[in-house]
Amino acid sequence: MNIVVCVKQVVDTEAVIALDGAGEVELMGQTMVIDPYSEFAVERAVQLKEELGGTVTLLTLGSQDCLAAVRHGLAMGADAAVLIEDEQWTARDAAQAAALLAEAASTMGADLVMGGWKSGDTAAAQVMGRMAAIMRLPLANMATGLSVEGGTIVAECEVDDGVETARLPLPAVVAAQQGLAEPRYPSVRDVMQARRRGAEVRPVADFAAASKPTTVTVVSRELKPGRCGGRIVAGEAPVAVAETVRLLAEEAKVL
Template sequence: MNIVVCVKQVIDTEAVIELDGEGAVSLEGQTLVIDPYSEFAVERAVQITEEQGGTVTLVCLGDAGCASALRHGLAMGASEAVLLEDDGWLARDAAEVAAALAEAIRPLGADLIMGGWKSGDTAAAQVMGRVATLLDLPLANMATSCEVVDGGIRVLCEVDDGVEASDLPLPAVVAAQQGLAEPRYPSVRDVMGARRKKIDTRPAAVPDGSGVVVLSRELKPARTGGRIVEGAPAEAVAETVRLLAEEAKVL
């Protein structure tokens, strides 16, 4: 089975975000990692090829520094990697990213296309759906399970108040949610082996013009301290309700 996985590089999700003088997210001193949702997709793709045979090709839109995310995926067991080089990738909107990815994926003859249902930085949750639309393929979104069954795939996807089970023909697009697979920790040998693998670097086919332009950003305000309501349980509950209604105005 030929599986293509869309990968993104993001700032470590545990990092404290800062803005530069122009209001953009500062990357200075930050640890850049493979996006967690991309990582779920890579792991399940590798597992499927271990079960069924085949190859896993990673595709990433980014600059030269994004090679580290691809090498992490190669260390996890992916076979090949393609870097769609674009120095302006951080300013691209979802439509531009999806168009560039779809253009690169189209000639690869993928049986299955995977990626994260959203990214850990912007959380826009649009790219994989747009890729599926551009390639005219069925989409399983927020997938928590993906199995190859009778030449197709059986997926479980999170929906409001439940889980949706679907059987999709191949080729198809699967957008990974947390729980799809537990990413492995590559061994030192795997990491060293990934460094020797060639990354196919090519210019990104990004369409002209952007549909979305970010005008400004601002950090969330610092959290203020809470309030402890003293007294007997009945009195404390009554006072809490009063505060919620009169001060917080949420009741």
């Protein structure tokens, strides 16, 4: 089975985020890691390779600085990697990113295309769905379970009020949710070997989708305000309830 896994490099999700003067996330001094949802997809892809045979190829859109995420995936057990090199990748919207990744994946003979259902930075949750639409492949979204039975996959997908089990013909697209697989910790040996392995670099200019216009432009960003301290409303129950309702309506403005 030939599995292509889309991965993304993001700022460590545990890091404290700051914005620069232009409203962009300040990357100086930040630790960059593989996106957690991408990591779930890589782990399950490697498990499927170990169970069924085949290859796992990582696919990412970014600059040379994004190879840290690729090396992590290689250390986990992926066989190869492809980088769509684009110095302006952070300025591309989800539609552009999906078009580029879909164009690349379409040339790789994939039986299964995987990736995170959303990313840990923008959380737009659009790329994998758009890829499936562009490639005209069925999509298992927010997958928390995945198995292969002959020429089909069986995916357990998280929905609002439970879990939906879907059976899809291959080739297909699977967008990983937390719970799909527990990512392994690569050994020191695997990490060192991954550092010596590079990625096949494909210039973004080689892709027809590179000329796709931007449909969404980020106007500004603001950090989420810190939480305020709580307030205790004292008094007898009827008085306290009335005061709580007033505060919710007049100050919190949630009523």
